[in-house]
Structure formats: structure tokens, C-alpha cells
Amino acid sequence: MDQTNGSITTSRLPPQRVTIAQLADKLGLTKGTVSRALNGYPDIADATRLRVQRQAERMGYRPLTQAQAIRTGRTRALGLVLQSDIPGGQRPFLSDFLAGISSTASEQSWTLTFATASSGPEMLGTLERLVHERxxxxxILPRTLRHDPRADLLRQLDVPFVLYxxxxxPEGCAWxxxxxxxxxxxxxxxxxxxGHRRIAFVNGGAVxxxxxxxxxxxxxGMAEAALAVDESLMLEGAMTRQSGAAATSRLLTMPLPPTGIVFATDAAALGAYDAAETLGLEVGQDVSVISYDGIPEGAWARPPLTTFNVDSRxxxxxxxxxxxxRIEGAAPEALRETAQAFLKIGGSDGPPRHAPEALAARIQS
Amino acid sequence: MDQTNGSITTSRLPPQRVTIAQLADKLGLTKGTVSRALNGYPDIADATRLRVQRQAERMGYRPLTQAQAIRTGRTRALGLVLQSDIPGGQRPFLSDFLAGISSTASEQSWTLTFATASSGPEMLGTLERLVHERxxxxxILPRTLRHDPRADLLRQLDVPFVLYxxxxxPEGCAWxxxxxxxxxxxxxxxxxxxGHRRIAFVNGGAVxxxxxxxxxxxxxGMAEAALAVDESLMLEGAMTRQSGAAATSRLLTMPLPPTGIVFATDAAALGAYDAAETLGLEVGQDVSVISYDGIPEGAWARPPLTTFNVDSRxxxxxxxxxxxxRIEGAAPEALRETAQAFLKIGGSDGPPRHAPEALAARIQS
DNA sequence: ACCCTTGCCGAAACCGGTTTCGGAGCCGAT
DNA sequence: ATCGGCTCCGAAACCGGTTTCGGCAAGGGT
Incomplete structure (x- = not known):
């Protein structure tokens, strides 16, 4: 940055923090008054408050969050703990997701404290440690479970959180x-x-x-399309390429296989390509696939995966x-937002090439 | 909020921190003495030190880093700032990389402060902000540049750092x-x-x-194999799938194309698949590819990418x-480590199917 | 027996903030 | 003229630690 001014490299004065005491001195006020002025206490004259704010600005005063924290308990840090051992982890979108969090955080001069846990129990321990050490x-709790022990813990500790x-x-939960x-x-x-009539669904983990x-x-969707749901075509627990492949080949080797498969996650859908290849079928022709997530690998698959794209950032x-x-005190009920995923058309879906019976015959051979 | 204390779920006493004053009381010592005992000052009797350590253990005393920080300036936090706008970003390995950092950090009860910057200058600003706000x-500085302004800045500010x-x-740098x-x-x-004689190299960005x-x-390697380097087969600046594809098709459409291509990064190597497909060639047969990084997408390519795998975790x-x-005072020169990448054999390389001339002919048609 | 170290700990200042408390000054009402 | 209520700020305690300083007691040397 500052290799401009001065002689060669060194006139850089050690980046002196300006403290509230210095600021108070300059203003002819006491620390306490300055603090109250900056923190919006009502017992400060408007004129004074303005004067303080201006001078603080001019001197580039930034309160040291560490020092504030020991009295207020607030650090201006958001916490994020990821579980590093989950199979279909949030690998691909992690980068965008983090960029999104930290961009908004730094805009408001908050920071992000990041940790990982290698198991469920360790996750709770880590959360507690971070809370305890302030x-x-x-x-932020990503990958919400139906009954989420992280939310239970934090509710009990009375620590703010937001679910992804x-x-x-939903009691006490923002999301x-x-x-x-x-x-x-x-x-x-x-x-x-x-034109698909026989459509399967491969879901993620039930937790x-x-x-x-x-x-x-x-x-x-099936109801709206006036199609009956065949329960034998409803699978679950596939969130990796491997398990997605397994699910797909199980579906396709049924007596009356589906001609279209909807996947709850892209990771699983990528497995369909493997299963199809093994069975000598072509995705997008012999069997149609539509999925959800919008991970980059989907775009690189051949043919590209048709999927609903999520904007992780x-x-x-x-x-x-x-x-x-939420941390600043808003009620959780007022902090609930949703958004839509948008279709990204690839080549993995299209009209069925065969009827289910014909497809079955093709697979047998 | 206060659905806590009361009757049912609630015997949980608010997780009271134990302070150094309480600990001192219990021991019949003063805060100062306890602090010195725990921080290894030499003017404390061994017996006393032991007694303090035991009691601290028993009462579960953990000093509040915030409070320590305002005097010592140390937060026990590692900083990591990623640049979110770089094309061939560290997307895929990011998850493992972070898990590695934070696992070691939490073992020693350090935490990780994470931030992103959307450009080079903003990166320096963010670093300075994090330093200033302690x-x-x-x-940790990933993606070292030949001349790295981040290192310059931190050296100037006298803030510890380690390069990836x-x-x-190398002056003053640990890595x-x-x-x-x-x-x-x-x-x-x-x-x-x-058996390849005509081998190309597609490098990453020169910065x-x-x-x-x-x-x-x-x-x-070429020298050891007694092969001459054809400078026209040396390309650089490819770190994305797109640019990798462009580089590959430029190489393959030369009058005398290479039969094998070595890529500096997997991301670029994946582009070779696209270029080969466009030209009607088969990777691993018509053209051999070996690369470096070990990103997961490589294993999912067809045929799987032969690459040198890096253990990001x-x-x-x-x-x-x-x-x-380094933060605890070790000299940077003593903190320099290296490790090896290990070959992960896929199907993207093998003996050349054609001589360069034959390959050229095949591509023309 | 005296003095000088040395070992060990208490007392108190300090870090950079926040928060409580009390009182000075000004106002209008009685 | 006196009183009460407000507005606004100073003084000081406080948060949870660290660090400096000084002094007491025991030990060693002469």
C-alpha cells in the first residue's frame, strides 16, 4: 500500500490505533461521554453527538472489538461451523457461499469465524466452545436437519442463529x-x-x-400432471455420485423402468451418467434426468445436466x-426469507425415446 | 428468550464462565499471581504453579482471549483471505483445505478468521483491516505470486504470515x-x-x-528423457477449462501436433476433453494427457484424468x-516445509496411437 | 551478627472500552 | 424566592485479563 510516501521503504509509522481516550482528549470530553455519544445513548446533546462523530471520523477511530467484547459480550463476528465428514458435502458451492457471507459481513464490518467439525457430536462441542470463548x-447453520440438534443447543444457550x-x-428459528x-x-x-409418464424420484437423506x-x-407435480405415483419408483438417501449411480441402476433394471428420473441433488444425478454408461444407455435420450443444485460439474457432464440452479453466493x-x-435483536419470526431456484437447461432431459417396456427390453439385452 | 430457567428442560445453569478472579479466590492468591503462574513467568514457585494449574483444570478455567488480547494484542486467531474473483480459483479443494486448517487450529484452541476480497487492491485493504482490528x-496466503504484494504488505506491517x-x-518468508x-x-x-516423443506443456498464469x-x-524431465523442447509447444496462462480447451485445440491443429500434453493444472486439463471431443479425438488414445492437482472432477471425467494428487487437507x-x-516467535527461515504430490493413474494417458504426422492427418479430415 | 541476594508473591496500574451514578445548570411553575 | 424536573456531562467503577514494581522472608557469604 504505503510504499509510496517517505524515503525508501521505512518511514511507515507503526499503524497506531487511535483510542477512545485520545479522541476524548481532543474533544475535551471524557471517555464515558464519547462512548455514550457514539453508541446512541439518549443523554447526550445532539450537538455533542455530532461533534464526536465528526471527530471520530476525522481521526479514523475504530473501537477495538476485543475491548468492547469484554464488557458487552459482542465480538461482531459471525460463526460458521461445517461438518467435514458428510459425503455429499457442500463442496462445490462452498466457495461462493463463503464469499457471499463474508462480503456482506465485511460491508458492515463484521467478520467470519470459521470452524469445521468431523462429526455430529464434535459439531455441538465446537459450537459450544466458540460460544464459550465468545x-x-x-x-449460520447450513444443511438444516428435520430435527436439528444444533438449533436445539443454540436455543438453549440463547445464542442467535439462522438456518439455511x-x-x-420453527419455534424461535430464523431462516x-x-x-x-x-x-x-x-x-x-x-x-x-x-411426454414421460413413468417418472422416478431419487431423494436425499431423510434426516x-x-x-x-x-x-x-x-x-x-405428479398430481398436477395427472400422473399416479408408483411408490416403487420413490428412492431416498442418495447424495453422492456413487449412491446416485446405485439408485439409478436399481431403477433401470426394474421390470418396468422409468423413462425419466428427477433427482433431489446434482451429486446423485451425476451418478446416473455412470449407471447409464454401464447399462449402455444414453442420458437425455434413453433416460431423462432433471436435478437440483446447479453445481459446476453438472455443466461439465456430457450431455450437460438439466438442473435447477441455486445462487449460493x-x-x-x-x-x-x-x-x-438477529444478533442485533430482531425477532426470529421476522427473519424468514425464501428464494427460488432457476432452471438451467442442459441436455440431460428430453422426450422419451422408448416406452418403458421397450426400454426394459433394451436393457435386458 | 428466557425460556430457560424454570422447570422442564432447563436445569442448565447459564454456562457461567469462570474468571481468573474466581480462580484466584479459590486458591487464596491474587489475579496477578495466577496469571503469571499460568503464563510461565519464572518468579513463581514450582509448587504454586502446579497448584494453580491443577485448580484451573478442575474449575475448567479458560482465559477469555478477548480480554487477553487487549493487553497482549494476541487473539489466537489465524487469518485467511481468499480472492473470490480469480477464474481458476481454489474452488474444489477449498473444503478440504479449510478443514485442514481449522482442525489443526482448534486442536491448539486457535480459531480461523475468514474473509474474501473481490480484487487485488481490496485484498490488501482487507488484510490491513483485519490486522488493524486485531x-x-x-x-495464511494461498496462491503465492512470484512477487506477492500481500507478503510485502505484511512484512512491512511486521505481521506473521505463511505462504502456500x-x-x-524469500526474505522473511515462511512457507x-x-x-x-x-x-x-x-x-x-x-x-x-x-513412447511419446512430441510432448507439449500447458502452463498456468505467469504471475x-x-x-x-x-x-x-x-x-x-525432457532433458532426462533426452527429448528436445519445441518452444512452440510451450503454452501458458491456462487455468480454466475454457482456456485449457483453447490451448489444446491450438496445439492439436498445428502442422505437427503433440501426441502427449502435460498440464500444470487439472482445470486446464479438463478442457482438453472438450477440445478432443470437438476434433473427434479420444483422450487417452489419440492424445495423452497428464496433469496436476487431483481435483475430484478429474476422477469423474471419461476416461478419468491421470494426475498428480495434492493432499489439500x-x-x-x-x-x-x-x-x-511463526506467531509464537519462530524464525521464518526455520519454517519452510515441502511435500510431494502423488500420481493418481487414470485413463487419460497411454502409448501414442499415431505418430504426430498421422495424428495431423486424422485431424485435417 | 550483619548485609546482600534471591525467591516468591501481593498490590496496583494498565489495556480500551462500557455503564452506572450523581450532580451541576437551566427551565418553568408555584 | 423556592422548588421540582430535565438535560447533559463528569467521575468512577467495571469487564477480565496482563504486567510492573516493590517488599517480605529465607538463604548465603563474610
């Missing part, structure tokens, strides 16, 4: 969520529009709340904003 | 790095071992220090460990 004033995803028991059920519903309608929602979306931004407001 | 005691990657001017030049050298030898090293590795762990030691 390393975060509140938390809704939850079964941001993408309406995945809508997306899945539209996926079904699109399949039906292509996650989004799974229940997306299943609802699937059923509703925007999600991070919204979540950070909500959490800050 | 949100981090030191930084070596640097042209961890993978010996990418070794990997590239081995890649060349492997190509030569398959990165690793590019110079990997080019050295390539040339050394381990790298994160090493870097965190080095930085902590």
Missing part, C-alpha cells in the same frame, strides 16, 4: 431457504411435458428437512444479513 | 509447498516412457510462482501449524 455472536433451510419445529419443492414440482411438470419438502414437491449474503439483524 | 494474529507456495524473494516441479518432471518421464517452477520441471494442517509457530 468467538462468534451467532451462527427450514426446520420441522433463509430456497424453495426446492417448487423446483422439483416444476421438474416433474417439465418431464411430463416431454435433512429439504428431503421431505422436495418429496412433497414431487408428489404435487446470494444465499450467503442473505444469511449473513439476517444473522446480523 | 481479528487475526497472522495470515514459495516465492521469488509450505508441494514440489510441483518434481511432479511435472515425473509426468514428462511417464509420457516418454509411453504465479508455481508456473515458473513447473516449467523448470518440464524442461528437466494435509497442506492446510501443515500451514496452520507453521503459522502458529
Amino acid at each position: 468467538k462468534a455472536d451467532g451462527f 433451510g427450514r426446520v420441522a419445529d 433463509f431457504d430456497i424453495l426446492g419443492e417448487d423446483a422439483i414440482r416444476q421438474a416433474v411438470l417439465r418431464m411430463a411435458g416431454h 435433512y428437512n429439504f428431503s421431505a419438502l422436495r418429496e412433497d414437491g414431487f408428489r404435487q 446470494a444465499a450467503g449474503q442473505r444469511l449473513a444479513g439476517l444473522l446480523i439483524r | 481479528k487475526a494474529d497472522g495470515f 507456495g514459495r516465492v521469488a524473494d 509450505f509447498d508441494i514440489l510441483g516441479e518434481d511432479a511435472i518432471r515425473q509426468a514428462v518421464l511417464r509420457m516418454a516412457g509411453h 504465479y510462482n508455481f508456473s515458473a517452477l513447473r516449467e523448470d520441471g518440464f524442461r528437466q 494435509a497442506a492446510g494442517q501443515r500451514l496452520a501449524g507453521l503459522l502458529i509457530r
Whole structure:
């Protein structure tokens, strides 16, 4: 930065922090008065407050959050703890998600304290540690579970948090969520529009709340398309490429296989390509696939995956904003937002090439 | 809020922090003495020190880093600032990398302060802000540039840092790095071992220090294989799938195309698949590809990418460990480590199917 | 027996803020 | 003229630690 001024490299005065005492001196006031002026106490004359604010600005005064924290308990730090051992982890979108969170955070001069936990129990321990050490004033909890022990813990500790995803028991919970059920519903309608009558659904893990929602979306889509749901075509628990492949080959080797498959997650949908290849089928021709997430790998698959794209960066931004407001005292009920996922058309879906019977015959051979 | 104390779920006493004053009381000592005992001052009797340590343990005393920080300036927080706008960003390995850093950090009860910057200058501003606000005691700097302004800044501010990657001017720098030049050298030898004589190299951006090293590795490998380097087969600046594809098709449409291509990064190598497809060629048969990074997408490509795998998690762990030691006062010269990347054999390389001339003919048609 | 170290701890200042408390000054009302 | 109520700010305690300073007692040397 400052290698400009001065002689060669060195006249850089040690970046002196300006303290509240210096500021008070300059103003001919006491520390206490300055502090109250800056923090909006009502017992300060408007003229004085203005004078203080101006001078603070001019001197570049920034209160040291550490010092504030020991009295107020607030650090101006958001907390995020990821579980590093989950299979279909939030790998791909992590970068965007983090960028979203930290961009909004730094705009309002908050920071992000990040940690990982390698298991569920360790997750709770880590949260408690961060709270106890006051390393975060509140938390963003991604990958909401139907019954989420993290939310229970934080509610009990009376620590603010915001969920990325809704939850079964909304009591005291703020959240941001993408309406995945809508997306899945539209996926079904699109399949039906292509002419598919026999459509399967490969869901994610049942512990996650989004799974229940997306299943609802699937059923509703089927109902709107006037198609009956064949329960044998409803699978769940696939959130990795491997398990997605397994689910796909199980579906395709049924006596009457589906011609279209809707996946709750892209990771699983990528497995369909493997299963199809093994069976000598072509995705987008012999079997149609529509999915949800919008991970980059989907665009690189051949043919590219048709999927509902989630804007992870925007999600991070919204979540950070909500959490800050929550920490500053807003009621959780007032902090609930949702957004839509948008269809990104690839080549993995289209009209069915064969009827289910013909497809079965083709697979047998 | 206060749905806590009362009757049902609630015998949880508010997680009272135990302060140094309470501890001192219990011991019949003063705060000052306890503090000195715990921080290893020499003017404390061994017996007393032991007694204090035991009692601290028993009462679960953990000093509040915020409070320590206002006197000592140390927060026990590592800083990491990522640049969110770089094209071939560290997307895929980010998750593992972060998990590595934060696992080592929390083992030693440090935390990780994370931020992103959307441009080079903003990066420097963010670093300065975090230093000024004392949100981090030191930084991990990934993606080392040949001449890295981040390192310059932090050196000037006298703030500890560790580079992920070596640097042209090592003065005062600690680092961890993978010996990418070794990997590239081995890649060349492997190509030569398959029988390739005409081998191209697609390097990353010249601003990165690793590019110079990997080019050295390539040339050394060629020398060891007794092959002459054709300078027209040396390309650089490809760190995305798109630019990798462009580089590949430029190479393959030359009058005398290479039969094997070594890439400095996986992201670029994935582009080779696209270029090959466009030209009607098969990767691993018509043209061989070996690369470096070990990103997951490589394993999912068809055929899977042969690449030198980097253990990002381990790298994160090493870097965190080095930085902590650096912050605690170790000399930077003593904190320089390297590790190897390991070959992960896929199907993207093999003996050349055609001689360069035949390949050219095939491509013309 | 005296003095001088040395070992060990208490007392108090300090870090940079926040928050409570009380009182000075000004106003209008009685 | 006296009183009460407000407005506004200073003084000082406080938060949870660290660090400096000084002094008491025991030990060693002469």
C-alpha cells in the first residue's frame, strides 16, 4: 500500500490505533461521554453527538472489538461451523457461499469465524466452545436437519442463529431457504411435458428437512400432471455420485423402468451418467434426468445436466444479513426469507425415446 | 428468550464462565499471581504453579482471549483471505483445505478468521483491516505470486504470515509447498516412457510462482528423457477449462501436433476433453494427457484424468501449524516445509496411437 | 551478627472500552 | 424566592485479563 510516501521503504509509522481516550482528549470530553455519544445513548446533546462523530471520523477511530467484547459480550463476528465428514458435502458451492457471507459481513464490518467439525457430536462441542470463548455472536447453520440438534443447543444457550433451510419445529428459528419443492414440482411438470409418464424420484437423506419438502414437491407435480405415483419408483438417501449411480441402476433394471428420473441433488444425478454408461444407455435420450443444485460439474457432464440452479453466493449474503439483524435483536419470526431456484437447461432431459417396456427390453439385452 | 430457567428442560445453569478472579479466590492468591503462574513467568514457585494449574483444570478455567488480547494484542486467531474473483480459483479443494486448517487450529484452541476480497487492491485493504482490528494474529496466503504484494504488505506491517507456495524473494518468508516441479518432471518421464516423443506443456498464469517452477520441471524431465523442447509447444496462462480447451485445440491443429500434453493444472486439463471431443479425438488414445492437482472432477471425467494428487487437507494442517509457530516467535527461515504430490493413474494417458504426422492427418479430415 | 541476594508473591496500574451514578445548570411553575 | 424536573456531562467503577514494581522472608557469604 504505503510504499509510496517517505524515503525508501521505512518511514511507515507503526499503524497506531487511535483510542477512545485520545479522541476524548481532543474533544475535551471524557471517555464515558464519547462512548455514550457514539453508541446512541439518549443523554447526550445532539450537538455533542455530532461533534464526536465528526471527530471520530476525522481521526479514523475504530473501537477495538476485543475491548468492547469484554464488557458487552459482542465480538461482531459471525460463526460458521461445517461438518467435514458428510459425503455429499457442500463442496462445490462452498466457495461462493463463503464469499457471499463474508462480503456482506465485511460491508458492515463484521467478520467470519470459521470452524469445521468431523462429526455430529464434535459439531455441538465446537459450537459450544466458540460460544464459550465468545468467538462468534451467532451462527449460520447450513444443511438444516428435520430435527436439528444444533438449533436445539443454540436455543438453549440463547445464542442467535439462522438456518439455511427450514426446520420441522420453527419455534424461535430464523431462516433463509430456497424453495426446492417448487423446483422439483416444476421438474416433474417439465418431464411430463416431454411426454414421460413413468417418472422416478431419487431423494436425499431423510434426516435433512429439504428431503421431505422436495418429496412433497414431487408428489404435487405428479398430481398436477395427472400422473399416479408408483411408490416403487420413490428412492431416498442418495447424495453422492456413487449412491446416485446405485439408485439409478436399481431403477433401470426394474421390470418396468422409468423413462425419466428427477433427482433431489446434482451429486446423485451425476451418478446416473455412470449407471447409464454401464447399462449402455444414453442420458437425455434413453433416460431423462432433471436435478437440483446447479453445481459446476453438472455443466461439465456430457450431455450437460438439466438442473435447477441455486445462487449460493446470494444465499450467503442473505444469511449473513439476517444473522446480523438477529444478533442485533430482531425477532426470529421476522427473519424468514425464501428464494427460488432457476432452471438451467442442459441436455440431460428430453422426450422419451422408448416406452418403458421397450426400454426394459433394451436393457435386458 | 428466557425460556430457560424454570422447570422442564432447563436445569442448565447459564454456562457461567469462570474468571481468573474466581480462580484466584479459590486458591487464596491474587489475579496477578495466577496469571503469571499460568503464563510461565519464572518468579513463581514450582509448587504454586502446579497448584494453580491443577485448580484451573478442575474449575475448567479458560482465559477469555478477548480480554487477553487487549493487553497482549494476541487473539489466537489465524487469518485467511481468499480472492473470490480469480477464474481458476481454489474452488474444489477449498473444503478440504479449510478443514485442514481449522482442525489443526482448534486442536491448539486457535480459531480461523475468514474473509474474501473481490480484487487485488481490496485484498490488501482487507488484510490491513483485519490486522488493524486485531481479528487475526497472522495470515495464511494461498496462491503465492512470484512477487506477492500481500507478503510485502505484511512484512512491512511486521505481521506473521505463511505462504502456500514459495516465492521469488524469500526474505522473511515462511512457507509450505508441494514440489510441483518434481511432479511435472515425473509426468514428462511417464509420457516418454509411453513412447511419446512430441510432448507439449500447458502452463498456468505467469504471475504465479508455481508456473515458473513447473516449467523448470518440464524442461528437466525432457532433458532426462533426452527429448528436445519445441518452444512452440510451450503454452501458458491456462487455468480454466475454457482456456485449457483453447490451448489444446491450438496445439492439436498445428502442422505437427503433440501426441502427449502435460498440464500444470487439472482445470486446464479438463478442457482438453472438450477440445478432443470437438476434433473427434479420444483422450487417452489419440492424445495423452497428464496433469496436476487431483481435483475430484478429474476422477469423474471419461476416461478419468491421470494426475498428480495434492493432499489439500494435509497442506492446510501443515500451514496452520507453521503459522502458529511463526506467531509464537519462530524464525521464518526455520519454517519452510515441502511435500510431494502423488500420481493418481487414470485413463487419460497411454502409448501414442499415431505418430504426430498421422495424428495431423486424422485431424485435417 | 550483619548485609546482600534471591525467591516468591501481593498490590496496583494498565489495556480500551462500557455503564452506572450523581450532580451541576437551566427551565418553568408555584 | 423556592422548588421540582430535565438535560447533559463528569467521575468512577467495571469487564477480565496482563504486567510492573516493590517488599517480605529465607538463604548465603563474610
